[in-house]
Amino acid sequence: xxxxxxxxLQEILEYIKDYKKIMLMGCGGCxxxxxxxxxxxxxxxASQIKxxxxxxxxxxxxxxxxxxxxCEYEFLEELKKDVESVEAVLSIACGVGVQAMAVHFPEMxxxxxxxxxxxGYPVEHALWEEKCAGCGDCVLEWTGGLCPISRCxxxxxxxxxxxxxxxxxxxxxxxxxxxxxIYDRLKKLGKLENLNQVRKPKDWRTSTNAGQRxxxxxxxxx
Amino acid sequence: MSESEPKIVAxxxxxxxxxxxxxxxxxxxxxxxxxxIVRLPCTGKVDPLLLMKAFEQGADGVFVAGCLEGECHFLxxxxxxxxxxxxxxxxxxxxxxxxxxxxMFNLSSADGPIFAEIVEEMTKRVKPLxxxxxxxxxx
Numbered sequence: 551x552x553x554x555x556x557x558x559l560q561e562i563l564e565y566i567k568d569y570k571k572i573m574l575m576g577c578g579g580c581x582x583x584x585x586x587x588x589x590x591x592x593x594x595x596a597s598q599i600k601x602x603x604x605x606x607x608x609x610x611x612x613x614x615x616x617x618x619x620x621c622e623y624e625f626l627e628e629l630k631k632d633v634e635s636v637e638a639v640l641s642i643a644c645g646v647g648v649q650a651m652a653v654h655f656p657e658m659x660x661x662x663x664x665x666x667x668x669x670g671y672p673v674e675h676a677l678w679e680e681k682c683a684g685c686g687d688c689v690l691e692w693t694g695g696l697c698p699i700s701r702c703x704x705x706x707x708x709x710x711x712x713x714x715x716x717x718x719x720x721x722x723x724x725x726x727x728x729x730x731x732i733y734d735r736l737k738k739l740g741k742l743e744n745l746n747q748v749r750k751p752k753d754w755r756t757s758t759n760a761g762q763r764x765x766x767x768x769x770x771x772x
Numbered sequence: 773m774s775e776s777e778p779k780i781v782a783x784x785x786x787x788x789x790x791x792x793x794x795x796x797x798x799x800x801x802x803x804x805x806x807x808x809i810v811r812l813p814c815t816g817k818v819d820p821l822l823l824m825k826a827f828e829q830g831a832d833g834v835f836v837a838g839c840l841e842g843e844c845h846f847l848x849x850x851x852x853x854x855x856x857x858x859x860x861x862x863x864x865x866x867x868x869x870x871x872x873x874x875x876m877f878n879l880s881s882a883d884g885p886i887f888a889e890i891v892e893e894m895t896k897r898v899k900p901l902x903x904x905x906x907x908x909x910x911x
């Protein structure tokens with residue numbers, strides 16, 4: 551799922567400083583699960599904003615809403631009336647949600663309240679770790695299900711590097727060396743021969759390096 | 773109550789602090805009249821939003837009073853409340869409200885006198901701070 555983190559309150563207040571009536575829009579999808587943009591986060595942030603603005607003697611009216619998914623126009627269409635009644639929208643969905651708003655309501659100033667971080671997995675309750683970089687050319691088959699693109703600081707395809715010590719990454723000591731983990735996993739699977747092959751440089755055009763990517767599923771198109 | 777008297781909201785667990793407040797009354801113990809008690813089934817019911825809303829609506833101080841650690845009727849409701857109180861203290865700091873206006877206390881249902889002491893302490897703590905910028909407007 552997509553994991554995001556709230557922006558500092560001061561930054562958010564700066565974005566909306568010229569507005570007297572805004573909509574604070576959360577999302578019922580990924581950001582609800584990671585506590586940053588669900589209905590509860592909307593209420594909490596609205597409360598903080600109202601208090602901060604009261605301190606400045608510049609009260610603000612906030613319409614709170616949390617569509618099922620902010621990244622799909624069907625859910626946004628239902629909110630049209632409310633959106634058109636405000637001066638700006640503060641979105642605490644991921645970057646996709648903010649952009650969906652910008653596309654669907656081009657006249658409306660939509661500002662982000664979150665920093666979208668990564669595609670992650672909850673390793674325990676309320677703790678997420680990045681697991682996929684969306685590189686567009688998955689290597690998990692031969693790496694034993696461990697992704698070196700998102701988890702190796704150097705994105706090596708022929709790791710580990712010389713900085714791997716006692717299973718720990720030299721770039722960030724909080725991280726295990728994923729290449730050590732790959733080696734251990736492949737050994738257990740009896741597939742160490744996967745590492746005998748020297749992997750050629752990755753074609754990064756499948757990743758974000760060639761601009762926006764697009765996927766079309768012809769059969770389902772209307 | 774005079775204008776300078778702080779308004780304090782107390783979120784009290786039914787099994788300890790609320791019973792202790794009742795006991796304090798039965799024992800005829802005097803404590804400041806600034807406190808407004810909200811009875812909860814457990815402090816685990818305390819949502820961060822509940823604490824924020826209390827301040828947003830003009831409370832000058834808020835405290836959460838739950839069972840002694842390890843003695844929660846629902847096992848760990850009071851430990852969850854403790855984390856949430858710490859979280860809301862950070863949220864309050866972001867909006868320039870002194871975090872010491874919010875506190876978590878632990879006591880048992882036999883602690884009538886301690887409940888009175890807690891109210892005394894919170895009143896003493898909040899009074900010098902004066903009303904919050906919201907409290908000023910509400911009053």
